[in-house]
Amino acid sequence: MSVAPRLKTYLDLVKFEHTVFALPFAYAGMLLASMTQNGTGWPGLGVVVWVTVAMAAARTAAMGANRVIDRAIDARNPRTAGREVPAGKVSPAQAWGLVVVSLVVMAFAAAQLNPLCLALLPLAVVFLIGYPYTKRFTWLCHVWLGITDGAAAAGGYVAVTGHFAPTAWVLWAVVIFWMIGLDVIYATLDRDFDVKHGIKSIPARFGIPRALKMAAASHALTFALLLLVGVVAGASGWYYLAAVAMGAILLYEHRIVNPDDLGRVNVAFFDANMWLALTMLAGVIVDVTWRTLT
DSSP states (O other), X not given: OOHHHHHHHHHHHTTGGGHHHHHHXXXXXXXXXXXXXXXXXXXXXHHHHHHHHHHHHHHHHHHHHHHHHTHHHHHHOTTTTTSTTTTTSSOHHHHHHHHHHHHHHHHHHHHHHOHHHHHTHHHHHHHHHHHHHHTTTOTTHHHHHHHHHHHXXXXXXXXXXXXXXXXXXXXXXXXXXXXXXXXXXXHGGGHHHHHHHTOOOHHHHHOHHHHHHHHHHHHHHHHHHHHHHHHHHTOOHHXXXXXXXXXXXXXXXXXXXXXXBOTTHHIIIIIIHHHHHHHHHHHHHHHHHHHHHO
């Protein structure tokens, strides 16, 4: 296979386009940290570059590990049997090789930022690699995923300041509950398979109607935390306008998915949440620009 098709296969393996979920929150954390510490929303090109590299590498490592660890489960599930590892397009050894390379890149990028980013790396690896195993033991696997992805937002903040602060913690909480809600919605697609094969999830444990109510509650808390970000960060009205838009997106997400019609779960999972993440970033960019200029 030539280079271009092979590259596409690896990008498909890790669903690289889904990086748009966590990366905007990492950028948001980075910009808000710079505003607090430097009085300007621009943290410097070096920080932007290394945060981007670290976050992309972290997500690639996590997804690569997820795909290879879950290959036997995916092979039995008609919805996932065509994924690259169970379909034989990428061997387990090749997938693990991608994971190792990604972790090395992430470590190098963290070292370019500050000592705390590097010191937190072992803990980050545990969460990145550990997620696929959680669904074998607990329906709280969605919480593990939320904590893992939420670290991107806090990591963006720490990359600038070298320490944690209230804004970083609240941003982390935003992504935790956002990811819990969206992952529960996505898990409804595999509820019957999960029950049959002993895979743990909130839909498998509580049923789809209750699971969707729990996802809605998680997203209601997400909206409240988005408003709290504005309070602790001293944001302008521009940020709150974006927060209201994000609340509307979350509401739309739950309006198009119901227990009797899961046909638009993928729209709710990818499209709606992609726009939410981009709205967050746009709101923070406008906010810090406004506060920098005024």
